Amino acid sequence: MIISNTQEIPGKTIVEFFGVVSGSTVRAKHIGKDIMATLKNVVGGELKGYTALLTEARGEAMRRMSYQAEDMGANAIVNVRFATSSVAQGAAELFAYGTAVTVE
Amino acid sequence: MDVLSYFITPLMLWGAWISGGILERRHLKGLLLLESGSREVLAITIEDLPPDWHVESCELVMGNVVISQDYFKRFAASIKGIFGGNIGVFEPLLERARREALIRMKGVAHARGYHTIINVRLETTTLARSRPDGKGTAGVEILAYGTAITLSEAWRALPGGGGASARPFA
Numbered sequence: 001m002i003i004s005n006t007q008e009i010p011g012k013t014i015v016e017f018f019g020v021v022s023g024s025t026v027r028a029k030h031i032g033k034d035i036m037a038t039l040k041n042v043v044g045g046e047l048k049g050y051t052a053l054l055t056e057a058r059g060e061a062m063r064r065m066s067y068q069a070e071d072m073g074a075n076a077i078v079n080v081r082f083a084t085s086s087v088a089q090g091a092a093e094l095f096a097y098g099t100a101v102t103v104e
Numbered sequence: 105m106d107v108l109s110y111f112i113t114p115l116m117l118w119g120a121w122i123s124g125g126i127l128e129r130r131h132l133k134g135l136l137l138l139e140s141g142s143r144e145v146l147a148i149t150i151e152d153l154p155p156d157w158h159v160e161s162c163e164l165v166m167g168n169v170v171i172s173q174d175y176f177k178r179f180a181a182s183i184k185g186i187f188g189g190n191i192g193v194f195e196p197l198l199e200r201a202r203r204e205a206l207i208r209m210k211g212v213a214h215a216r217g218y219h220t221i222i223n224v225r226l227e228t229t230t231l232a233r234s235r236p237d238g239k240g241t242a243g244v245e246i247l248a249y250g251t252a253i254t255l256s257e258a259w260r261a262l263p264g265g266g267g268a269s270a271r272p273f274a
Binding site for chain 1: 127162173174245249253
């Protein structure tokens with residue numbers, strides 16, 4: 001599965017469109033990490049637990065998106081976009097979407 | 105005990121001011137070092153490649169960072185917010201986070217053997233506070249992503265080829 005955020009896959013041509021594919025996941029960190037982050041919030045700087053959480057969750061969203069594209073019979077996803085929103089206290093939704101295509 | 109509680113907030117503010125400043129300076133120093141190392145990856149925001157570039161393979165790469173402001177600067181910003189205007193203390197924070205995210209994206213691309221990233225985009229998201237009373241953690245996530253590409257060997261060997269400009273230190 002080739003994934004790209006450009007309108008077409010560089011060096012290849014699109015032969016078939018399958019439509020929009022998307023994947024999303026909602027994640028929250030366990031309380032221990034939240035307490036650590038609260039402490040870190042006093043001195044500022046990177047909240048490593050949250051960075052890891054979002055990286056992981058975004059990977060999961062992309063995996064779901066590519067499974068969906070595979071089911072359709074596509075071999076690439078172009079023009080991938082990401083959206084992140086806070087849906088509840090301490091939880092975030094990671095959403096990835098793109099266009100499933102076949103390239104040659 | 106009552107007397108002590110008067111001192112806790114100023115003490116926390118002072119502690120956050122000192123340690124936040126130290127952490128910020130250390131991060132900026134680290135960024136300069138890392139940026140000099142990531143210069144061999146060319147990141148551009150344009151999407152349409154020159155027609156004579158022959159791309160062999162491509163892959164989506166990204167880098168992210170969640171960063172938070174220290175207690176003292178948040179306090180300073182809330183006071184500044186009453187009067188409005190530029191909230192200067194937040195600008196370096198976001199700038200640091202963006203540079204860090206770009207470096208991480210370039211690092212991922214470099215580790216996978218790519219030297220050029222096209223169509224780079226930067227996204228900013230505010231994460232929810234972890235407690236309902238509006239206190240608790242608040243972070244800002246910066247995400248940098250783009251399409252890493254490799255150019256074909258034959259083209260890279262041409263005089264003035266993108267390979268040379270993309271890898272000035274290689």
